[in-house]
Amino acid sequence: MSDLLERLRGRGWRMTAQRRVVAEVLDGDHVHLTADEVHARAVTRLPEISRATVYNTLGEMVTLGEVIEVATDGRAKRYDPNAHRPHQHLVCGRCGAIRDVHPAGDPMADLPDTERFGFTISNVEVTYRGICPSCAATA
Amino acid sequence: MSDLLERLRGRGWRMTAQRRVVAEVLDGDHVHLTADEVHARAVTRLPEISRATVYNTLGEMVTLGEVIEVATDGRAKRYDPNAHRPHQHLVCGRCGAIRDVHPAGDPMADLPDTERFGFTISNVEVTYRGICPSCAATA
DNA sequence: ATCCTACAATAGACAATGTCTAAGTCAAGT
DNA sequence: ACTTGACTTAGACATTGTCTATTGTAGGAT
Known part of the structure; x- marks a missing residue:
């Protein structure tokens, strides 16, 4: 199920409920959530998880190379x-679709x-950049 | 001297001291300033210019297609x-050099x-992304 | 040259996103 | 089951950007 979670476990990560939830929220293809969206979804599973932990966990996953940070719009990173x-x-x-x-x-x-x-160069x-079909239809 | 200023004038822009200063600060090649950097430089020439005006003016220049907005780092736009x-x-x-x-x-x-x-697609x-020579030297 | 008026500028509040700190909590090895 | 260092928390703080109400002014009209 969770490839991401498996890889993180294999890197000697201390597994906590918070990290598990963040990894589960991010699992899958074509997922491009902002930190706040990740937090919002994590809260539904673990109500006491804090914003700081979500930011920390995402930052660690980026450092480990398991997640990529994408700045598509100059607003929140995804x-x-x-x-x-x-x-x-x-x-x-x-509409911001990615x-x-x-x-x-x-x-x-x-x-x-x-x-x-x-x-x-690394x-x-x-x-x-462009307009997606459904936005083009409702122009 | 100021190509940018010439082009803006040609578009029927109402020319104010503030807009002139912002255009002058941005003039030239290989310039990639953040809005706050533009403001800081503008203030040295026109001390009473406000942040809002700098943001407004930059936004208008982007809309007119005379300036490009670049989000290289997920921090401030350049x-x-x-x-x-x-x-x-x-x-x-x-070091963030561009x-x-x-x-x-x-x-x-x-x-x-x-x-x-x-x-x-438009x-x-x-x-x-990589490391510049002078940063590589002081690694 | 002066007057008008619409557009521009201002200060500062507000919003969105991200970072940091001090104190409490807990996973995992022994 | 302890112990310890890593993890989490709440909330203050920082940075970047936007909005509003008010004041100022560029440039055409007179």
Whole structure:
């Protein structure tokens, strides 16, 4: 069931009810929740869980590389548990819907050495922006 | 001198001292300031300019397409006046330095129809992340 | 040159998101 | 079952951004 939870357990994490709940809320594909959304869902299962714990736990999962932090809109960051299959994001500028997408080719390879300015590049983030079909219909 | 100011004037903008100062602060290439940084610099030239005016003016320039809003770090948005030459960004994860870069190829073309889910895609943002030479030296 | 008026600027309250601290609680090894 | 260090909590605080009511002013009309 919970791949995420299994991986975290395997890393020697001290397992607490709070961490379990956060991991369960994030489990699955195509999940892109904000920290507050994660908190809201966690509270339904564990009413006394605090905001700080949700932030801490999400931060730890990001550090461990089990969850990816996505800043698609300059508002709240979103947390994406699909960390082990490289992918990019497609965002609706009207309703904020997010889809995982898989562009062809390697964007990393598209940046010539002359354009790297001596940086050691570790990853590339691609965000496609547009309007989703249901928003386009109700334009 | 100020291309940005010229373009804004040409659009029938009502020219005020505040707008002039904000445009002057943003003028130039490779400028990626946050709203507060813009305000800080504007204040040195026009001490009574308010935060709200800076935010309003930046927002209008973005709406007019003369300035691009860049969210590289999930913290404060940055404002990039280099709006008329398509480019992407290279960001240092340690010190936050930003460089404009020009990847080869068209990232838009790399997204197959089957991965567009009916979206009408209007633009693509690519962010390369890594460590800049001077941060690498002081690791 | 002066007057009008709509648009712009201001101060400061408010909102959203995220971080930190001090004190209490608990998972897990012994 | 202890003990201990890691975890959690509530709430203050910090940062970034938005809104409102009021005052000011650019630029056209007279």
